[in-house]
Amino acid sequence: MAKETQVHGASVAEVTLNAYEHAYEQGWTDGLPIIPPSEELVQRFVAASSREARESIGVLPPRSGVATVEVIAVNAVMAGCRPEYMPVIIAALEALTDPAFPLELIQVTTNPMTPLLLLNGPIRHQLDINYGAGCLGPGWRANATIGRAVRLILLNVGGALPGIYSKSSFASPLRYSYVLGENEEENPWGSFHTDRDFDPEDSTVTVFRATNYVNISGGEGVGPEEILRHIATAMPPMYLGGEGAMILLGVNHARNLYDAGVSKQEIQQKLWEYAVVREDHFAADFVATEKAAGRTGPGVVRRTRLPEQIYVLVAGGPGPQDVYISADMPQTRLIPR
Amino acid sequence: MMISTDTFTNFGRRQASLKKLPYVVIAETPNPIRQLDEGTLRQRAKGMLDTIIWGLTAPAEAIQKHNQELASKTVRPAGIVRASHPV
Numbered sequence: 001m002a003k004e005t006q007v008h009g010a011s012v013a014e015v016t017l018n019a020y021e022h023a024y025e026q027g028w029t030d031g032l033p034i035i036p037p038s039e040e041l042v043q044r045f046v047a048a049s050s051r052e053a054r055e056s057i058g059v060l061p062p063r064s065g066v067a068t069v070e071v072i073a074v075n076a077v078m079a080g081c082r083p084e085y086m087p088v089i090i091a092a093l094e095a096l097t098d099p100a101f102p103l104e105l106i107q108v109t110t111n112p113m114t115p116l117l118l119l120n121g122p123i124r125h126q127l128d129i130n131y132g133a134g135c136l137g138p139g140w141r142a143n144a145t146i147g148r149a150v151r152l153i154l155l156n157v158g159g160a161l162p163g164i165y166s167k168s169s170f171a172s173p174l175r176y177s178y179v180l181g182e183n184e185e186e187n188p189w190g191s192f193h194t195d196r197d198f199d200p201e202d203s204t205v206t207v208f209r210a211t212n213y214v215n216i217s218g219g220e221g222v223g224p225e226e227i228l229r230h231i232a233t234a235m236p237p238m239y240l241g242g243e244g245a246m247i248l249l250g251v252n253h254a255r256n257l258y259d260a261g262v263s264k265q266e267i268q269q270k271l272w273e274y275a276v277v278r279e280d281h282f283a284a285d286f287v288a289t290e291k292a293a294g295r296t297g298p299g300v301v302r303r304t305r306l307p308e309q310i311y312v313l314v315a316g317g318p319g320p321q322d323v324y325i326s327a328d329m330p331q332t333r334l335i336p337r
Numbered sequence: 338m339m340i341s342t343d344t345f346t347n348f349g350r351r352q353a354s355l356k357k358l359p360y361v362v363i364a365e366t367p368n369p370i371r372q373l374d375e376g377t378l379r380q381r382a383k384g385m386l387d388t389i390i391w392g393l394t395a396p397a398e399a400i401q402k403h404n405q406e407l408a409s410k411t412v413r414p415a416g417i418v419r420a421s422h423p424v
Contacts, residue, residue, distance in 0.1 A: 027418025
């Protein structure tokens with residue numbers, strides 16, 4: 001059972017503030033205020049998970065902390081989640097602690113890499129997870145607090161104290177929360193999860209290792225070649241670029257490309273061909289590293305080794321905008337109905 | 338036995354502690370080293386040799402005592418839960 005801490009105050013507001021101050025002093029927060037995780041609230045969240053409180057979901061590096069359902073619930077309360085978010089957070093933790101996912105590296109590296117959570121299926125509507133306009137920005141409780149709960153768990157259970165165990169030189173605002181739904185309703189091709197043989201009515205969460213966020217603006221009234229070449233200019237080869245890249249096509253460009261008869265596979269192929277930089281632009285040892293990783297072509301360094309490592313999704317609202325995210329190593333888990 | 342630049346020495350001690358490896362000895366050299374020429378690198382390596390040999394030959398009790406004294410100051414500095422400068 002989690003250890004109890006008592007906080008006192010002359011009013012509810014003062015107790016809440018004192019709880020935040022205490023949690024901040026202990027290093028339990030991301031810097032933002034937290035909801036005090038009372039025993040009653042934690043039990044409500046455990047009940048919403050349909051799992052046992054003591055069930056271990058995973059062991060988190062570097063501290064080898066055990067994320068039980070109860071511990072997850074404590075952090076979810078602190079993050080400001082609703083109880084019904086628990087199955088998503090638990091599924092995300094299961095994905096993050098898959099041995100194939102580089103969680104330990106993410107927790108301790110000097111790089112700003114962080115988990116990105118992608119939601120597919122009916123869960124987006126059930127929990128009001130934003131997949132449309134503003135889907136990567138503030139305003140939606142589920143997007144903000146599910147990601148925040150994951151960050152608090154990585155901090156409090158995994159021990160990624162900034163500057164102490166986490167050596168990230170700059171970290172990133174993306175480490176507060178990096179969660180979105182796919183805009184399946186405006187995706188004229190298949191969704192990310194149906195491409196992976198899930199049913200459209202399945203709800204899934206996929207975790208990626210993500211390093212950045214690059215908005216690509218422009219490209220109104222142009223053809224498919226211009227759209228794809230424009231996107232490719234924003235996704236150059238990069239040190240520690242890893243094995244993948246995610247493109248969030250805005251709904252306008254998705255429709256333009258689909259109406260021009262371009263398939264998702266063709267998008268991947270063309271971006272793979274266009275997202276190259278001449279190798280004489282780079283230092284020799286970088287080129288050698290990329291060559292060893294299979295990410296070069298004749299006289300060029302490529303962004304990814306294979307076209308299928310460029311994940312093409314549709315998200316966001318109307319406008320001539322797309323997004324490139326250096327994102328790889330996806331792990332998908334089904335969210336129980 | 339670990340060889341490290343000083344930027345990462347404390348981090349290495351924390352990792353060794355987390356992985357329950359109490360006898361890791363760290364030979365350190367000032368950061369950065371990437372751009373140093375071969376001659377300078379050889380001198381740096383020479384400067385670490387005494388620590389390396391001690392780490393590989395000293396009795397376990399001596400290493401443990403040495404590490405415990407260091408750990409109290411560096412692995413989890415008391416009262417520090419976040420740090421914008423290396424600790």
